[in-house]
Amino acid sequence: MYDRLKGFRDFYPGEMSARREVIDTVETAAAQYGFREIGTPYLERTQMYVDKSGEEIVEELYAFEDKGGREVTLTPELTPTVARMVVAKQQALSKPIKWVSTRPFWRYEQVQQGRFREFYQTNADIFGSSEPEADAEILAFAADALTDLGLTADDFEFRVSHRDILGGLLRSFDADVHVTDAIRAVDKSEKVEREEYLGLLSDAGLTYDQASEFADLLERGDLDEIADFGGENVEAAVENLRNVLAAAEDFGAGEYCEVSLTTARGLDYYTGVVFECFDSTGDVSRATFGGGRYDDLIESFGGQPTPAVGVGIGNATLQLLCQRAGVWPEEELTTDYYVLTVGDTRSVASRIARDLREAGNVVEVDVSDRSFGAQMSYADSVNASTVVIVGERDLENGEVTVKDMESGEQTTAPVDDFPGGRDEPTSDDFE
């Protein structure tokens, strides 16, 4: 007996049907905004990740040398791949480019609740617009996906921030501050004690007093005060943030958004608005997902300068939120019909099964030469709504028996009139 790898999961049909329903809901929401599905390779050259994130990233990648001597990596995220794809066909693609896909990614990390080594994400990105409407459309799609799942404004909130507000403020304190390190400190601010946070800001180049004032400014989150304080660039960033929120309001996502300048996102490549989705009740402490603007990435991949904004919805953390809110789908099978054979009736039963499938139903038949009781118990195990019993004796009278599995009621129907053009015949149709 072989064991599964740690951090990897087998999804059996019950759990899978719930996951599929959720993924379909999210993808349908994206499709309705005109995000187009793409298909992407699961292996890329390791160099792409090293260039983007530094040599130390390799430690958390599934990186190896292939049989042809290439250094390759199981993709840990989608963004570099879509950036590569945009660059490869930049001239041919009409803008804005709006792409979506759902697939697994891999990181060699510690396994914990909602975090696996193989994990699924739905990524949606817009390339080619720097307008606030693009950021807002990402927020609106994400909000639609969540509300389509049955979540409400009581369940989740989008904490929206702006990298240029953080960067501009930091530089207004000290032009030589290490902005990337300081933003990483902000990203950690809610998880560590204030003194540790201020220490991290000091490590990035602020004095203790500056760090303290900066932290207070973010905490208060008064955009007018911040715009006044931070100078021209910060003012422009505040205006951009406000424009995004106004567009999000028009797009129907306003009620889910709140300004939260202590939200920073850990990744280095973000350039403008960033946001994270959180459980409003706080029961699920980790961010459900996040996203933001990354206007410099395409150019750094060798393409024409191309603004970009996107979101990556992690299925595992989304599942935690849905389960907390009680909207995770039932993890069970559904079956419309089980066509049960008694004696040598396979030919008639098969005709009925084919007709029912033709009408779009899920229909199972006996493939194990089993008894009436064994077939009935199997029909039960797959939650068949209706069992059609095709017995030798009934057939002599030109009849089949139609049994409603919930009520237990059954009636006979003329075999020549079953399903008889009905798309979803029930025992009621033949009472």
Added chain:
Amino acid sequence: MYDRLKGFRDFYPGEMSARREVIDTVETAAAQYGFREIGTPYLERTQMYVDKSGEEIVEELYAFEDKGGREVTLTPELTPTVARMVVAKQQALSKPIKWVSTRPFWRYEQVQQGRFREFYQTNADIFGSSEPEADAEILAFAADALTDLGLTADDFEFRVSHRDILGGLLRSFDADVHVTDAIRAVDKSEKVEREEYLGLLSDAGLTYDQASEFADLLERGDLDEIADFGGENVEAAVENLRNVLAAAEDFGAGEYCEVSLTTARGLDYYTGVVFECFDSTGDVSRATFGGGRYDDLIESFGGQPTPAVGVGIGNATLQLLCQRAGVWPEEELTTDYYVLTVGDTRSVASRIARDLREAGNVVEVDVSDRSFGAQMSYADSVNASTVVIVGERDLENGEVTVKDMESGEQTTAPVDDFPGGRDEPTSDDFE
């Protein structure tokens, strides 16, 4: 600029939409037979493949050592993984177990037409029934999948054979023949000259005369003659093959099946009926896909003896067949509505877009602050059926303009009555 790995593919939206339509059709056919979707890991322990196929298999695998020192492999096929999953929950799962999934697999092979290093398959398997109805249901599902794609009996044929007929006949010539090698020779018989074929059979332990007689018997394919010739085991296998074909006839797949004893399938683990799907015209020379019975695998994985039968439909070869037959879907985008803004009308345009999405439509809006002309040309590029023009002047009169993009006809509609409860409003609705 980074390059994609050889043998891996990027699927841009047009091609992806065609692929998605085909995969959905195949998966829907499977669902209607009660095959249940599962989700499976993309990495497994390398040992699983070595035990099943021998040490030499590693040469064609993406096998490597992970950061924890485990020997792991990017899954080259699904069967070992589903066998592992069946064994892990064997007691809890009600039989027959009927699973389906579509996902990529990886082999480090020479890249050629229809063969990639990263390739997609839809796998459907039934565990727990040794009855001919199980084999027949696999054939019937596969036939439905193909006919649902628009293929007909003129386009494809299932060449059906039986491992025990081949094995039994071989042993009836010589009890010490190396059956596996001889069956591999049969698998190659249509690709090599007769003398080479007979040479391979001789290498497997037959005399030249035996090899020749065996080849002739298979070629004639007369099941009565073969049953007479081969003794008890062959007779039973012939009966099993005939029972499978009779069940396939009842299940609606009879017209696609023909006995072809020179069809053998290369893989070692098959035990009963095997089959391959071929292009009837011969234009696509490689098998579209294949499958068969593998009753010994679960036990060899440490489980209770559990009969099994399945099929793996390769998306790339299926694409070749569909393209040859002219049923490959159009590789293009579809969009129901583009809601175009002229001037400061975002708020109204957004309300209209939301209402149209609510009714299930694909709706795009401007996210790039573009001119009328640029928006219209984008709407064209995404094949919008209808453009709703929300202009400042029209709005002063309480109107929007609805333009049919195919006919070019346009008319005005009251903004308060658009879409006004209509699920798919067109310009005709407001003439």
